[in-house]
Amino acid sequence: MSIATPAKTLIPTTTPRSGKSAGVLGKFRLLALCAQESRYAVQVIFLLRFLVAGTAGTASYVSHLTIRPSLVLGAAVWFCSVAFTYLYNGVTDIHEDRANGSVRPIARGALPVRFARTTARVLAALALTGGAVLGPLMFLVTAGMLLLGYAYSAPGLALKSRTPGTIAVVVASGALAYTAGALSGAAPLSPALLAFSAAMCLWMGMVGAVAKDFSDAEGDAKHGRRNWTVVWGRAVTALIVSLSAVGIGAALLVCAVATAAYGLLAPAGVVLCGALALSAAALTARRDDSRARRRLPYRIFMVTQYAAHLVTFAQPIA
Template identity: 45%
Template sequence: MATRVRQAVWDCFSEARPTVQLVFLLRYLAAAGLGSPGGFPHPSRMLVGAAGWFLATTAIYLFNGVADRPEDIRNGSTRPIAAGRLPTRTALTAAGLLAAAGVACSFAPGPVAGALVALYLLLGYAYSGPPFPLKSTYYTCTATGLAAGLATYLAGFVAGGHPLDEALLVFAGMMTLWMGGVGGVAKEFSDIEGDRSAGRSTWPIVLGMAGETRLLRLLALGVALTFWTFASLYSTSLLWCAATVLLGALAVVVTAGVLHASADRSERRRPYIAFMWTQHAAHLVLGISLVAGPPV
């Protein structure tokens, strides 16, 4: 019994995509840190709030895994639900428990933080659930990604308990565009078959492989160069973060540039991998810069 429970917990965690969970947590902590250069007024409340956001994000992605099961099977996904290792009923039960725990924890920094996580969970449901899943069209899918990123930074800022500053505005704004714009396009390359079978109108289905590639390369370079410009003008301590994103944008450009119509799923996933690791790297660089000194 204990072994089955441990396996179910691990499968739920794996289904929720640990690398994605980590970057959402990093977003929350980044906003809290940039909003708190003098230290956190209530560090324990902030950490409980961060745990709540992590739990809520895990619930959202578990629910998405259940909703995406037919398409994931069509795409050849090896995640637990598509592979049949995690029953959908177990995943839905876990998602409900995680969502409830996430809401409870997220009220620790205050009522505004709690209200934000409730709205965040509603957004997560709207993305995958009936009556009109926002994942079905390229424009609603991208808008949802932007909203989820912005909500995470806003929740972290609220938990930080300090006035808004230029560094937070620049970093959160640019990384939200990186997530919703660049990531929203890059993630669709590897799921074309399943999305088409489900009747979705995603970026590659609407624009074709060549059109989506051009759009992705333009977005990646555009966001990176804009980040560098704003960091130079308003918060020079973010220049290392901007440089990290610029290097990541070049990786996205290169990996997207070599794609062709007959590329297999692993090849089509490379731009997304470059996008994802750029997010992690930029937030880690920010953490190092905050430890080294306050933003200027």
């Protein structure tokens, strides 16, 4: 009679060390999703606003550019502030985003809400700490940005629910970005820089903050938002956005010519051309257009402000 041999105990191939590595990689993957949720394009444009105010376009002349440590730290602080704002917005917008067919990480279920909320809190703490290191004024500006981000999205406040509240938050956040750059950099505050910053803040508020709703009106209405696209309809809102865009571009161009601020001519021309393209896209849109087509005016808005800021690095506007 054969005697059965005991079965060998299988040793798991995954060691505690490799399991720990997998956990670390998982955290990095979630952090990458947090970065995606906070919208790369938005992070970069806020950084450009910050740097334009901090250098006033003198980046084109290396001999005139002084990269102060405070400018680098200030940029990191501002990144944390903006990332908090948009990550927290993603946490609170989950139902609207899903109704509108968004594929952002939180909306599609790839990024847990709890992890995103915790990361947002850490970003806010880092921003405040860095702001305090840079001085009391920078701390106040940073705190102001964080408060705006919270008020925009927080249940009970939710300034995002109505267009006037959205415009106010967007314009103020733009103004704070330029202020933070000026505080952190070494560039002088010239009338030309102030005019450019004011025009771009209005561009953000009266154009981008309104045009972003063109593609999401159905989901916004379903969840109780009362923005202009929902209240007044697409056609009326498109006309308001178009007039605002062209008016801002024309006003900046007139300002450049009237004050002989020739450094403003190029960015003013970019804004006016972008405004005309945006108006054409907004005014020719139809109700049955795809979501991508309805989002075209916002994309033109974004490309225009990118181009306007990048142009300032080709020549000083101070």
